[in-house]
Amino acid sequence: MSVFTMDAATRSSLLLEELSSLTDFHRSHSVEYDRILTASGFTSASSVADLPWLPVRLFKNLTLKSIPDDEVFKVLTSSGTTGEVSKIYLDKHAAAEQTRRLGATLQTVLGPSRLPMILVDSKGILKDRRSFSARGAGVLGMATFGRDHAWALDPSGAPDLEALRGFLAKHGDKPFLIFGFTYLVWLHLYEVARDNGLDLSNGILIHSGGWKKLVDQAVSPAEFRRRLQADTGLTHVHNYYGMVEQIGTIFLEGPSGGSLYCPDFADVIIRNPTTWEEQPVGEPGLIEVVSTLPTSYPGHILLTEDLGVLDGIDDGDWPGKRFSVLGRLPRAEARGCSDTYREAA
Template identity: 50%
Template sequence: MVSSGTSGQVSRIFVDAETAKTQTRALAAIVLNFVGGKRHPMVIVDDQSFLKDRSKFNARAAGILGFSSFGRDHFYLLDEQLRPRWGELLSYLKEHSGSPILVFGFTFLVWQTLVENARAEGLNLSFPQGSLLIHGGGWKKLEDRCISPEVFKSVLKDQTGMTRIHNYYGMVEQVGAIYFECEHGRLHAPGFADVLIRDTTTLELLPHGEKGLIQVMSLLPTSYPGHSLLTEDIGIVEGEDSCLCVIV
């Protein structure tokens, strides 16, 4: 697999069968905690050209393939030129009006399609009650639009009617070990992964609440050295087991 290269660097990751199996099981353990065990109709805000050409198997393709197992009757919203197929989507929503729909996509494509393109066409989409949107990656492409996670959720809710919107943080270098956003807007480390924050100058470990470079660790990869990675992303660890979603 290859990374998206949005930061200028492209990673190439060699995954064997055992690592792929472990990563798939780990992803399922995380996502099923949020979506439940029932497979709902699924809209994928992307095209399916990667299924024909495995040389295009990058972070987006890995995400699509991984998350598609949690849905059924998959509908790819975009054609190979990344143009929305609005007519087919409206028919799909009508056909599955009695069931919540699982929606998945790259963050930038979700915003560009379901917000910008839909507005340009004068469309207000109505997804069934209980529908769930999962999105990740692509935030760098939204920087020039100054869109915060709060604005992203608010606008998507108004545009589609979906209230269950979850972001996740992950990367092709550590497939399966994603940091999923809870209902209180915080990203959580799974049991088989962890995150540290380091000083941007000295790389010294920082305490909770201080901003610095994100270091991610995972137990999952065995076919490549991806256990401990220092990213170029900036973040804060706000606490440990202190989020409202885990306090009983």
């Protein structure tokens, strides 16, 4: 069943109630969060946009959690490149729920069955199962939605052409899933498939992780899709936007491409970086993401350091807001998962 069903008005009404309850819960279970809200003077909200947001960077500087230490099941870390990382604390319920909701989101484009899967990464990314980087968490999280996995990179980080050929010989004539961070997909799947005549026409690609290195190579999102189709036959391509600070919530690119969509349990607000007011369709600003999934830590309303723009409301492939990510706020820390990749020595 799709999680892209709610029009903007219905979504706003339901989210206001749920997010207000979450705000009260986190306030009563996190001393640090309560202090922040008290300092801001927040009491109540009449709209989602009035609810108090936290700067996403705050998770690099403070320990923010709404569960006792003995209930911490997993700690996730972000992919910051300056040594500062966010730490996200999950209990068993939150970890299970984020996996369930991520699965429901992906089923919209993958269907209900687990498909054979290519992971465009190296198995070495999965080292410590208690504490993951954002890249490791993303790979592990997505791996659960596939089967008969093939790793596109060998342990040294080099393309494993034989693994890809073996997978395609076995599974290439029917639908299969591909997951990888954008830059790795381009460098270690697209180029390898193009140069070796690999047929990816039955693949469904889910990818994320930033476009910085591809923009440097003059590869736009539209060019990325065009070249994959022309050179490998791959037509089912879905980018997504997400972050470890709201693990389990992803904003998925629609079938026709171009825009990202909000699942029913989440939404996006574009804010004017000077006035903090909501921006109308077509006016760029800072991206605020809201989600009902963060129950073990107060990450339900976050102001990111990413610039975006609303492309439309209730007028696309799926109901609700659709938006595009324009890039990082100037001077903001680079945090793209794929952009932290380094070639093996």
